[in-house]
Amino acid sequence: MIIKSDKDTISPYLTDQSGLNGSYCERVFVPENYSEVSDVLKYAFQNSLPVTVSGSGTGVTGGRLPFGGIVISLEKLNKIISFDNEYLVVQAGVPLSEIHSFLKKRNRIYPPDSTEWSASIGGNIATNASGSRTFKYGPTRKYVKELKIALPNGDILDIPRGEFVAKGSWFETPFLPPFEIANYKMPDIKNAAGYYSQKNMDLIDLFIGSEGTLSVILEAKLKTLYFNGQLLSFFVFFDDYSQVLDFVAKARKQNLLSIEFFDENSLILVRKNFSQIPKNKKAAVFFEEEILDKTPDAVEKAIGKWSEILSKFNIDDKYIWAAVEEDKEEEFKKIRHEVPVQVNEIVKLRKIPKVGTDIAVPEENFNEMFSYYLQLFASEKIDYLIFGHIGDCHLHANILPKNIEEMKTAKEIYLKLVKKAILLNGTVSAEHGIGKLKHQFLKEMYGEDGLKEMVRIKKIFDEKGILNRDNIFPKEYLDK
Ligand SMILES: Cc1cc2nc3c(=O)[nH]c(=O)nc-3n(C[C@H](O)[C@H](O)[C@H](O)COP(=O)(O)OP(=O)(O)OC[C@H]3O[C@@H](n4cnc5c(N)ncnc54)[C@H](O)[C@@H]3O)c2cc1C
Structure with a gap:
């Protein structure tokens, strides 16, 4: 097992994609088999030493960041x-x-x-x-x-x-x-x-x-x-958001693999590296369909179906991109991935974390939530973009503050969005988790009693409260 204790070798474990600062730890253990993991945990348990578990560090909520104690990195358990x-x-x-x-x-x-x-x-x-x-x-x-x-x-x-x-x-x-x-x-x-x-x-x-x-x-x-590998993917560019909502409502009924949304600001950001993204379009939707029957006829038929659905939206052909070839599909996926990548670049440059929502609501309430996003951002002068999994009624609003004052505004906007989502029977996190950054929102969702229930469950498995302290709920709850 590798044990790292000097500053330089530890520092890569003190960051993830959350922008949360101030992380520190005594040592990083890199076990190479399961019994080494067990030995480190036994040692930590006996000494009541906080342990933080580290994966690849792509998390966006500070979950793998230690604040004291030791880190166990799973990087060598990679078979x-x-x-x-x-x-x-x-x-x-x-x-x-x-x-x-x-x-x-x-x-x-x-x-x-x-x-x-x-x-x-x-x-x-x-x-x-x-x-x-x-x-x-x-x-x-x-x-x-x-x-x-x-x-x-x-x-x-x-x-x-x-x-x-x-x-x-x-x-x-x-x-x-x-x-x-x-x-x-x-x-x-x-x-x-x-x-x-x-x-x-x-x-x-x-x-x-x-x-x-x-x-x-x-x-x-x-x-x-x-998976037979035969996909039909589309990128479609729209002039207004009501068209997008109409289209998505229809697309949701078509047994698609995915339906993804990009607002105008996301498109502007992605255009930096993908100059083919058209200018002056309000939004785009990317969607993928798996063609189960691999014959050329089946692909033609599916393209025909989408032409018919899209014909109702009066979109010029040059704003409807279709892909059946693997390399073109890959390019579409790269464009999709480029949004969070570009956001992270801005965050690194500004040295101020983004404020990123991860809210989802039930389908029947989605249009109301969507209008609320637009209304709220229209009244604020702050950099933001909205993108993500519109098929699942799950969008990411990324707010990009330039200074401490704007950070305060960003957090206020986030809280308003969270409160609205909860009113609409939604969740404050659909995929990223709570980590160390979203305790307050989890409390809004489940209340003080809900958090106490989570603490009760944690103590059943972790009576000393040593593992991943401060993830999901504040560590102070463990000592109450
Ligand atoms: C550009 C970009 C795009 C992203 N897109 C998505 C997306 O589409 N969907 C999505 O869900 N997330 C997305 N994420 C977030 C991130 O990739 C996920 O949260 C991912 O699951 C984190 O995995 P990781 O190995 O990097 O974990 P880390 O960041 O290292 O840790 C995340 C959490 O998991 C815990 N953990 C890690 N390994 C273990 C283990 N073996 N045992 C117990 N706990 C462990 C850590 O303690 C921490 O709490 C994206 C992030 C980036 C930067």
């Missing part, structure tokens, strides 16, 4: 262990890029296609990550069949789906005293805010999305799907 044509067993540190390229050669996919492929699968499971194709396939949770985890006291457990299931609200397992699930109601939409809680739930779902606060994920068995 693909086995594949039986349906289930893929991987260690937690394997990056998504490797999983995708391994499966592509075998005509299979791991469906949750979280945009950032340098992220580790452990990080994706810890945050219940989603991607654009979650619109069709659902989030990470749906594809995790089994986990190998290490508890904060160093015990290693296998948690297969279906093995430990709550009876109503109660769990009885061979390794824990009986306990009741958290007592709050989760919204019935894409959601990554706080611990999972449902009557008759599977124990594995408690660990998925728990942001490393209950266990260190060591290994996962993932469900993969057959």
